[in-house]
Every structure is written in C-alpha cells, then in structure tokens.
Amino acid sequence: MLVLLVEDDEDYAEIIAQTVRRDGHDVVIAPSTSSAQRFASQREPGMAILDVVLPDGTGMDVCRDLRTRWPGLPVLFLSSLDRSADVVAGLESGGDDYVTKPFHPSELLARVRALSRRAGSPASAPEPKPQRIGVLGLELDLANQSAYLEGENLQCTKLEFDILLQMVRFPGQVLSHAFLSERVWGYKNVNDATLLKGHVSSLRQKIRKAGGNEEIIRTVHGVGYCFTPV
Numbered sequence: 001m002l003v004l005l006v007e008d009d010e011d012y013a014e015i016i017a018q019t020v021r022r023d024g025h026d027v028v029i030a031p032s033t034s035s036a037q038r039f040a041s042q043r044e045p046g047m048a049i050l051d052v053v054l055p056d057g058t059g060m061d062v063c064r065d066l067r068t069r070w071p072g073l074p075v076l077f078l079s080s081l082d083r084s085a086d087v088v089a090g091l092e093s094g095g096d097d098y099v100t101k102p103f104h105p106s107e108l109l110a111r112v113r114a115l116s117r118r119a120g121s122p123a124s125a126p127e128p129k130p131q132r133i134g135v136l137g138l139e140l141d142l143a144n145q146s147a148y149l150e151g152e153n154l155q156c157t158k159l160e161f162d163i164l165l166q167m168v169r170f171p172g173q174v175l176s177h178a179f180l181s182e183r184v185w186g187y188k189n190v191n192d193a194t195l196l197k198g199h200v201s202s203l204r205q206k207i208r209k210a211g212g213n214e215e216i217i218r219t220v221h222g223v224g225y226c227f228t229p230v
Helices: 010-019 033-040 059-069 082-092 105-124 157-169 177-185 191-210
Strands: 002-006 028-029 047-050 074-078 097-100 130-136 137-139 146-151 172-177 217-220 224-226
Touching: 002 059, 010 028, 010 105, 010 224, 028 033, 033 059, 047 059, 047 105, 047 172, 059 074, 059 082, 074 105, 082 097, 082 191, 097 105, 097 191, 130 157, 137 157, 146 157, 157 177, 157 191, 157 224, 172 177, 177 191, 177 224, 191 217
Parallel strands: 002 028, 002 047, 047 074, 074 097
Antiparallel strands: 130 137, 137 146, 172 224, 217 224
C-alpha cells in the first residue's frame, strides 16, 4: 500500500516512515499542504497519515481535499494536539482515526493495519443482504452503513455508524472504552477514550441536529457509554 505521510518535522517524519515501511508499505513524505496537494493531483494513495499543524495550513485542509478526490480514502491524524476539541475537529474534517504524539510504534502499526482492513473489507466480502435494525425511530441500514432518525439520514461516517451499531445491539448495557475500541477499530489493549469521545460527540451533534434526544447516548464516567432509548 502507498501511504501519503504529511509531516513537516523531518525527524518525526522519518521515524513514522520507517515504522510504516517495516510493515511492507511504501511511503511518500510531503512536508506541507501544498506539496501534499501536488502529489494528490498526480497519484492516488492507499492511505494518508496527516499531521495537524503544518507550515502553510493544517492537516484538516489536506484531509478535506483528499476526501473530495477519494471519499473512501483511509485518513489517520497524528498530532501532539490532544484536547477533545482537537480530536473532534479532526474527525469532523473527515479523519477516520486520531493518534496523539508521542506514540508507540506498535500502536501506530495497529491503527494502520485496522484502517487498511476496513478499507479492503468491502472488496473481499460478499455483497451483504439488506438488513435493518430499528429502535424507537432510530433505524440502522447494515447493508449501506447508514443511520436514520425518523427517516432523516444522520450522515454518519463509517466509524460513527459502527459505534452506534454496537450501542444499539446492546441497549441499556454499559459498553466500556476497551470493548468499543476492540469491536470498532479491531485492535486490543488500546485505551483511547479521547478518540472515542470525539466520535460520540459528533454522533450526538448529528442526532440533535435531526431533532432527536442526544441523551440516548449516556456517558458513564470512567467506564464508557450506554445506549438508553427513551
């Protein structure tokens, strides 16, 4: 797989590139938004790893440009900005995952592998039969990975849909951060509550915008989340 790495810190870029190359991938390094956009105008990558703060813009700018060109491209943000607001902003710009610096190489590879599997799964899996799960006006279309509230499409991302699906499958049960991370991202022993919080925050905003009660996703502090339809 060809990975587009957008990182202006040369030392950090080389560390990330070596980590990803050891897993058998090719890596192209772009140190700015303009260089990333020039590359994207000539060739399609299999995945993008984006730093958030760049000398001539942000990784979110790059992400939006890449999403316009290839809506299904896996995008991983890698940044020292770790506030919930920063994570939410990255996810809302189209990112699939968000890793904060410093990171362990094994964690980065786990994220890359999980995103790669997710990107490749539609081609390797048989065409699913239409299935729907409905709970009090909330309906999930499993075949198209779409969620509706009273008939209105919530416009969920793939990860948001998967998180919501896990919650709907276990109504009234408290789902831990670790459980949701393993079921949605596919890797174990990763306690990234901030990333999960970002996706849940985005889901709540979409539910509220559609006229629903965002409190159907209840936070259980220090543990996880509980889907409580009312």
